Amino acid sequence: MALLGICVAVAVFLEAVSAVTLGVVYTEGGMVEGENIRLGYRRHVDRFRGIPYADIPGRFEKPRRHPGWDGILKAKDYRPRCLQLNLLMTDTRGSEDCLYLNIWVPQGSSVSTNLPVMVWIYGGGYLVGGSMGANFLDNYLYDGQEIADRGNVIVVTLGYRVGTLGFLSTGESDLPGNYGLWDQQAAIAWVYRNIRSFGGDPSNITLFGESAGGASVSFQTLTPHNKGMIRRAISQSGVALCPWGIIRNPRRIAEEVALKVNCPTDSRMAACLKMTDPYLLTMAGTISMQSSPDQPLVNNLILSGVVDGDFLPDEPSKLFHNAADIDYIAGVNDMDGHLFTAVDIPSVNSMLVDTPIEELRRLLASYTKDKGKAGEENAFSTYSTGWGTNPNRETIKKTAVDIGTDYIFLVPTQAALYLHKANAKTGRTYSYLFSEPNRMGGLITPYPSWMGADHADDLQYVFGKPFTTPLGYWPRHRDVSKYMIAYWTNFAKTGDPNQGDSEVPARWPEFQGDSEQYLEIHHNMDNTYIHQKMRLRYVHFWASILPSLPSLSNETKSE
Structure with a gap:
């Protein structure tokens, strides 16, 4: 028995001292050295944090x-996140560097070569966020370790x-905007030029991102500046067509x-803004x-992308032809709009207080105001069909969340899928709906018992948090995390998404033909979780x- 213990100890020691690692890696900027982390027998990950991909902007x-x-x-x-507001918007954090x-x-068992590469772009409304994500006890949300290890990417x-600093624009050449999008593009180009030194395949780069990051992924596939560098893309809860994706004025x-920082608003405005303290600009x-x-x-x-020419x-x-050869997944959470609707109609979260139907009408009127009373009436008719004569409290509250979800996320995502499919040459198209209920639903929290998946609920599963912090989750959460990482x-x-090294619980069909099938992602999913024509009645209303x-404006002109 003692001999066996000695043999095991020697084996572990030899495996540790002979750990497979890249060591020092040569990049275009110079040599970099990361850390080698042991995850298990013959399972390590090389981690590099804080490599500059561009100069101080x-x-x-x-x-x-x-x-x-x-x-x-x-x-x-990790290096500091870019200069931004804190979450309470009372101060700034981060750096211009x-x-x-x-x-x-x-x-x-041997040094990895020619691996697929997945590049993550974070969300945060183009206002906040960082490459590492939120941090709790040194557990960073966007730690790529679980995806890399479980998916071998x-x-x-x-x-x-x-x-x-990332998105202010005058709409003119003196301050054209889109600086944050150019940063993302520079990082993609750096990965394309350098990732082979890390064991990656530059011809197989997949972008993925959520919310403003999902819209960013969409923008990066549409711009002509990434031609030939992106093979695939995944947009989670955000596409370029979302109502918040492009700033019109x-x-x-x-x-x-400019007025807030005491700059003139005439031809001198851009020059003045460029000389203004970055803290003041951010605030x-x-x-x-x-x-x-x-x-x-x-x-x-109010800060987002602009059509800058x-x-x-x-x-x-009109730019989806640029994504014709890019494989594309896009989807939403089934209650993505809850985060927004709960601010617009606070009674939505109350288990005891009714939500007046007039509140729904007001929300619909604000979303359809360009069409006046006819827009609101048509919208309300669309959403109240099927209510019956006496809808209950839960029905009305869920409908309010559906309205926000459809308008802000779901319908634009469906439109992007249609356009990708219509313009595709070799690119394949996939659609999903994430429906794993919010973990707080039904507890003594602001979340009602009927809650589905709120905005950003998918992030913890994509990044494998049920495995990283197992005490905070149930086995079903590890199931849905395993499925998402596999797909x-x-x-x-x-x-x-069905073909690779990881087993999946249901075969995900392409979004094609007249069926326009999609996959519902849930912890107990099987082949019955394949559906078609996502929320067709509501997509038809908003899109047609x-x-x-x-x-x-047209009515006014005619009068």
């Missing part, structure tokens, strides 16, 4: 290549400018910011977290019926 300028460094860069710590990325490379997370917002981008009858919360997201040479809906990494390898109604 100039104020309101595109990113520039990094000049490089001497010696070996110790890439062992923030264009860094992080890499996780799985290692088995390289994971990259990147930082990009947000808020006024950036000049007005730039003038509001000037504070948004209201309140809503009013004619200004729902989503309309407060360069990064976006045209309206996003996502299979897709990154082959362009087919509402646009066909006369706009108020």
